[in-house]
Amino acid sequence: MSTPYRIFGSEMSPYSVKVRSWFRYKGAAHEWCEGRIEEARPYQKLPLIPVVVTPEGEGLQDSTPIIEKLEAQFPEPSIHPEDSVLAFLSALLEEFGDEWGNKWMFHYRWARPVDQESAALRLVRSNMPGLEASAEAAMAKTIRERMTPRVWFVGSNKETAPQIEASFKAAARLLEAQLEGRPYLFGARPAFADFGLWGQLYNARSDPTAGALLEESCPKLVAWIERMLEPTDDGPFEARAALLPTLLPLLKAQVGALFCPWTLANEKALADSAEEFTVELASGAWTQKPQKYHARSIKALRARYEATADKTDLDPILEQTGCLKVLRG
Template sequence: MTRPHILYGLPHSLYTGPARAYLRKSGVAFVERSAREPEFRQQVMPAIGRSIIPVLVTPEGQIVQDSVDIIDHVEAAGTALSAYPESPRHLFLAHLFQLFGSQGLLRAAMHYRWSYYGAQGAFLDHAFGVSGAEDDPSRGAMRKMQSYLPGLGVRPDTIPLIEQGYHDLLAALEAHLSVHPYLLGGRPSIGDYGLFGPLFAHLGRDPVPADIMKRQAPATFRWIERLHAPDLDIPDMPNADGWLPGDATPETLEALVVEMGAEMGAELAAKLAWLEDHYQRLAPVDGDPVSAKPHQRTLGVTPSRYRGVPDEVGVQPYLLYMVQRTEAALAALKDADRAWADALLARSGLGCLGEARQARVDRRNHIEVWARP
């Protein structure tokens, strides 16, 4: 028998979720193993240079790290259910949703997980494998996760806005997913998988935010179930068939983009400006690592605004890696399509996408590096 792929991850991991869901939908034979297993520490970590998930190990021994790259690896090999839409407009939207899921929802996802630890501690302790011992290393991992909140802009004055933003996002998703099984019709795109990460692992699984979702947005919770199924799982929407026809962009879809802009637009512009300034001052050589250590995720902090409130947030170079993918899809749009996209971005407060900048991030040998033209 052919050996299966091995997906190293964890059930509650935000970035493992998209990879797992995509592999199931694509019919890829795989087994999922915990990143706590000795093989991960002894064989995978030395190869990738850091402890990070998800990681896919192919039957041939090739290692692919990051859910985005895992999806692209399978796509390159060929799949009957591609996650990349054929319409240029839909492809751009799919990348935009993937960017938002990867970056724009981190604040809400981490807030609802850790700010409500007192209300869902037993669930999280179980997820992280915490024992009764005070020196259990899992407790240290949880404390480290909690320490990220200030850098994500989670503070007493922003928490009410974060929670209102979550309710507003669920309302926008519910309006669309009550009519369509997936974002772009009857099949999932990279945009669905991108949003699935935080909306499943944190917001749709942890008790406090999951209860809100189930009560206020049942169609959104049903979308989560669909994405985790090995087939399309649309018996309740039997007339859905393939992508939305033509270049259709329903009002509910564009309203979702507007809500995304309200959540991350100002912060995205501030982070991109900080990264460009940092790049210009640093003047790196092509291939230089973006950070001093492979596991270092944040390069600095920048002042910003969150839903009108002054804010200060950490800047991760991985953001630029995701932005570049979205901007490539934007640059591929022509004439009326580009005019439509520019107008949508401007209306949504996401006009920073597509602006000229020299800073670029690539991934080589499993780490992010500066890339010069």
């Protein structure tokens, strides 16, 4: 038997489980390597997980390009709807999940003592399995002390915390509506959007505070979170007319009103080498230090937009939901 792909990651890393979910969906032979990051060091260009090592010994990083590259090698069943409008909206939601959804997850994980304690202990168990109880507790304390002040990294602070929490709750309700009568966001099989959003929401659900919020009021979303652990092809994607009534409100209230203006402000701050930026979002004033990685991923999304040959139907949707400006750069 040939060597399978190896995924070096953690159950606690949204981008790692996202890639694993894709591998499971495709039925592509892989080994999940948790707590073994040392083996991946020779392949790692950035100190981040996941790292995928191919059977040929090539190291891949960055979940979105990893999935895009491997999708070309494992094209069936495709994660991209045939309808180019839906395919683009799915890619937009994937980016939104990776970048904005990460704010929900990271904020809830490190904002309150109950979540900090739970996450720190699970991180120790994932990264350093087999420690004795006292060593485990000491390490969890160190991790908690190191991670808690880092919420600023995703833009969480006194001013933005209520906005992040309101966005999480509103998005959960909108996703709940999207999942009414369908197992995945775009129909009977998972799309790119499902993978990006799921990594973050699966992790949020594992944390006490965010998990309780989801359990309380979003049964369909919780069922989807469980389904996406081992996603299956249960039929085709649905048509635009069936999907847009619930998709448009999500795009408008979350992607267009929050994520897109935030993206533009973040990008401008990086171009100006600003230490910090403030942007007026629909939810209020938002101040944070710029996030470097994000400027790169939005460029990739713009390239996808440019590559969409016929934008006749796409542009009006992007315009009405407030998402067009950011894509035109």
